[in-house]
Amino acid sequence: MNPSIVPDFPSGLPFEQARAIVAAVAAAQRLPSQTLALARAHGHVLAQDVVAPMALPSFDNSAMDGFAVRHADLATDADSALQLVGEQFAGHSLGLAIGRRQCLRITTGAPLPAGADAIAIKESACVDGNRVVVPAGSVRPGAHVRRTGEDVRAGDRVLEAGWVMSPARIALAASLGIGQLEVARRPTVAVFTTGDELVEPGMALQPGQIYNSNRELLMGLLRGDGLEPTAWPSLADDPARVASMLQDAASSFDVVITCGAVSAGEKDHIPALLQHQAAAGRGRMHFWKVRMKPGMPLLFAQLERAQLLCLPGNPVSVLATYLTFGRALLDGLQGRLEPRPHWHARLASAFDKRHARREFLRGRLLPGADGTLQVAPNPADGSHRLAAAAQSDALIVLPEGEHAFVAGELVEVLPY
Structure with missing residues (x-):
């Protein structure tokens, strides 16, 4: 630990305890709601329950093209001839009715005429002038009728409230005549990457430099979650500049996410900087360091109005900590109650875990020959090995404690 940091905040927390702190902070800092038209509400978190102002369907109607009939008029052991007395198409109710041994031509979605209780489909019936012959036993009671409110x-x-508005949910609101929804405002997010060694893709590298992959990784993850993050210029390893830039962002954004400069090295200035700000009454340290692999140096703090999630610099650590903590923070701020997908799968190969921390391995989901979901661990488990993350589509969650996992053992998986 940097000797300038005397921790008066939680440090080295178990994974679940750290997650609980993130959830509690997010719940206390819930973002306000806003009213959006349906076309703009896709993917937003609903902030208010929706109660149906009407029934669906709102009237009895036909589910098929054919003829509206009275089931009592149909014989079970012989064909039945009915008198065709009119037609009712979808769009406008004509207020029609049928009597004994009568029928009405009808189209899908058209209002059911009074007296009718079943539909003989067009393909089965035979029309002869104003007579319609219905084959014996071809129509069951209530056939092809959509009842009001079913x-x-x-x-x-x-x-x-708390549901994410999927296309099907938006369509349901539209079918009820609801034109706008009360949804949570999406958080504004600033993204920082840090390090003297970073060079933007497309530029020439000098000895000792690397390309900045974390910015694209984080921006892509955030955009994939429906957010519109703002990427700030990469920060050099200059504590005064880091402090100034973070202060500016924290006064304007709901969430600030950083990559790097958060461990205990000589150039890892962020923990001491944030502790100094907290001591000056401008923020708070929620916790630093979580017993997880990769991603142990994760720091969570508040500076001014913003929640700061400071991720380690290795790209796989960025991926693991964003999927487990970044999403939890952003979802909580929006009041999302639906859990993110987490499945269980059987390990396609053995893995020997030799440490006590919770581990997140990269893996690829596969259909097993027996129909069960399998996951193949990627053997490249270093937190710097981005190619392994690119070849994978899920994180394999291995719980705390040493354990020799055998092929076929059931494990939790988090799809990217």
Whole structure:
């Protein structure tokens, strides 16, 4: 640990305890809601329950093209001839009715005429002038009739606060005539990468320099989660400049995410900087260091109005900490109640875990020959090995404690 840091905040936390702190902070800092038109509400988190103002369907109607009939008029052991007395198409109700041994031509979605209780489909019936012959036993009671409220009843709670508005949920709101929704405002996010060694892709490298991959990794993850992050210029290893830039961002954004300068090296200025700001009353240290691999130096703090999530600099650490802590923070700020997908799969090969921390391996999900989901661990487990992350599509979650995992053992997986 940097000798200038005397920790008066939680440090070296178990994974679940750190996650609980993130959840509690996010819940206390919930973002306000806003009203958006349906077309703009896709992917947002619903902030208010939606109660159906009407039934779906709102009237009895036909599910097929054919003929509206009275089931009592149909014989079970012989064909039945009915008188065709009119037609009802979708779009406008004509207020029609049928009587004994009568039928009405009808199209899909058209209102069911009074007296009718079933539909004889067009393909089965035979039309002869104003007579329609229905084959014996071809129509069951209530066949192809959509009843009022069979999908949704007026007053039903159809969408719940905390749900993410998927296309199907947006479509349900539209079908109820709802033109706008109350949703959580999405957090504004600033992204920083740090290090004298960083060079932007496309530029020439000098000895000792590396290309800045973390910015694209983080920006892509955030955009994939529906956010519009702002990338700030990479920060040199200059504590005064780091302090000034973070202070500027923290006064303007809801969340600031940094990569690098967060461990205990000579150039890792962020922990001491944030502790100094907290001591001056401008922020708070929530925790530093989590017992996880990769990603142990993770730091979570508040500076001015912003929550700061300071990730380690190795790219796989960035991936693991964003998927496990970054998403938890951003989801919590928006009041998302639906959990992110986490599945279970069987290991396609053995893995020997020889440390006590919770570990997140890169792996590729595969369909097993027996129909079960399998996951193949990538043997390249170094936190700097980005190619292994690119070849994978999930993190394999290995719980705390040493353990020799055998092929076929059930493990938790987090899809990217």
